[in-house]
Amino acid sequence: MSLTSLTTTMKILASSLTLILLHSTVAESNTFPGDIAALKSFLAALDPASIPPGSCLASWDFKLDPCSSAFSTHFTCGLRCDATSSDSTSLTFSRITDLSLDSIGYSGPLSPSIWSLPFLQSLDLSNNRFYGPIPSPLPISSLPPLLRRISLSHNSLSGSIPSFSASPSLEELYLDGNRLSGPFISTSFPSLRRLDLQSNNFSGSFPDLRSLSNLNFLDLSDNSFSGPFPPDSLPSSLFELSMRNNLLTGNLPGSLLASLPLLQVLDLSHNALSGPVPSAAFEHPALEQLALSGNAFEWVEEPDEIIASSNMVALDLSHNEISGLLPEFVGSMPQLTAVVLEDNRFTGLIPTQYAMRAAGIPGAWVAFERLLLGGNYLYGPIPGLMQGMKNGAAAVVSLADNCLFRCPEYLYFCAGREQKPAVVCRDFNPMIP
Template sequence: MGFPKFSLSSTVLLIMVTGLSLRAESTTYWEDVDVLKELKNGLDPGSVSPGSCVSSWDFTVDPCDSLFSERFTCGFRCDVVVSGTSRVTEISLDQAGYAGSLSSTSWNLPYLETLDLSDNFFSGPIPDSLANLTHLRRLGLSRNSLSGQIPAAIGSLSELEELYLDNNNLQGGIPASMNNLVNLKRLELQSNRLAGEFPELGRSLKNLSFLDVSNNAISGNIPASFPSSLVQISMRNNSLEGTMIHDSFRNMGYLQVLDLSHNRLSGFVPAFLFDGALPSLQQLALSFNRFSSLKFPASLGSQSELIAVDLSNNELRGLLPSFMALMPKLSALSFENNKLTGMVPTMYALKAVVPRPGISPLVRLLLGGNYLFGPIPDSLMGLKPGSVNVRLVDNCFFQCPDIFFFCQGGDQKSLTECKSFAPVIP
């Protein structure tokens, strides 16, 4: 689950102008004009198609004073800052198909608040000169072809609230200077080639609500602390290892989504994830790790707000945890492809078929790929295809015929394999 970027995107972005900038005496500050010229001249001419936004920029007239003429009709915004002088406060050229290098522009725009160049074909490194944008609140460079490292100079943007560098070819580590971005609310670095350990941000970024660094090569342990303001943490598909540390998530009362799937985490899944210590947590994804056990919460999950739990493709052993049937809002549960054994708790079946009043029913119960055995709970037998998504394939049920939809799509394990894993399996 993500949050909208509040993007101003369109192939041709309409100009937004405040009333102040309509004053006839307003003129564009000359250094701002130079930056606009550099930006246009640095683009690959082949990417500036006739009728596109930048193609309309005509520097024979004053840019900010000609916003409503046939020239300079899109792509930037001006505001009068002092004595009738206009400064460029926004450049938004996202989804325009432009190519070029950002380093060819000096970026000396101290009044710029928004720079959005997402969904283009810009290449090369992120220039250090972006540190000149001292009033910047939103920087969007998503979905380009940027390479090199994230410059430490980006930590100079102390007013920044949103930073989007996702879906590029950025390498190296995440600079510790990001601790200086004390106003940051949203950080998206996913789908790059970033490596090294994730820096400690919990003591500095007190306003961060959304963090996505998934699909990189980040290694090391989970940070010792996260900002308590976080609503979503996505660190899936990295190389994180070690165990989950309770202190990493203590006092995170706003956290709704935690996705640490596709890493190398091991040890036990801590009980605090299920006992209400994280009172807002709704989605928990820990699949494709190396967890071997799961701790039972003292509250037996009765205070949990979890809606979806994915613990598939780990190395979990033991019996299915019956307490999850007591979690009042849980509706999707996956334990597929682990090493769990024993029988399916009747409580699971009842939660899927006839849940108690005030308890959300299980609409997804995926238990395939384990060593479960014994009789299938009677209440599951009456389920009709499409009513609930249940999977029991690749287990040790020797009476799970294809007439039941939850037995379709794969065979049960052989008796030899089942006995080899657990001799008690009948």
């Protein structure tokens, strides 16, 4: 082969190799045009002044391909492209699967285009300053079919939650820390496991959430839900329910607790619930934490039997209107470590088992780490088992502001507030001379 022919052949091979590599790069980095259009629309809706240099959105340069690893200095964060699809010409495109922005204060309305990413699996825009309503998907109300997680927490979003049609894959929905309002209408999310709507402006009666048949975690705290607590409004799958700082009234139905056999945490603090603390709360097989402080409960229903198999570790009934003797059965709940009963109207003596567990006396139970009984009308002497307890002991104990004999403030568990005057104590304890 002549030198001229060899040179020509090498040029052809080099040109062919260049075309192959270029085709390979394009095939690997060619983001689907519809995904690019959705990202452009999302970015265009934001206030440019809220996009500082060095942020994720500042690196988005649409002169380049979003999903190309060849342009790693652009689109440095905020996106993930883990899926591919082919069109009618068999060209393969990269697809956006994750839109997760840094918490840097981006401001502006949310474009409906965020729902126009059909391969999207996770959306996280939390801890920014997005405002206005949560947009409905256009032209239909369906969320991306593969979407598993939405977090719009801690923004300034307002209005109601759109009535999304059935979303078969959504497992986590975080809308806490916004300005959303109106009654909450349960949407068909058959796979939803976590729903966080705390710190918004929702109002109206307690929503019927039975259609969320796989829900494990529900937080509706710091809203304005009002009215009685319906006994049949929650799915039996719940592990944790928090509704502190609302306007719920009436009794806490024992049947509600019986209908939630997996419930481990119940927090209904700072509502206006009244009547009895139901015995079902203490008989519950799975409940570990019960917080009912800041209500208007009046007495404690005693279980029929000693709760030797109880798993409860923390009980808070403080700041209510509960009267009567301290419930002795509480001292027999073997896993309890924190008992907070302060600022009620309890009377009588401190039960022996309370004193034994506060002092760390071994038994068929764990020791109390926290025993707060201040602000009641307990009388009698301080139990001998507690008199030797020194400040810095394992248990945090408060007996201040009661009617106890010889409970001077130099004892750490009597400090903070003096014991009540005798004339006040006699009104609640006829046995006091």
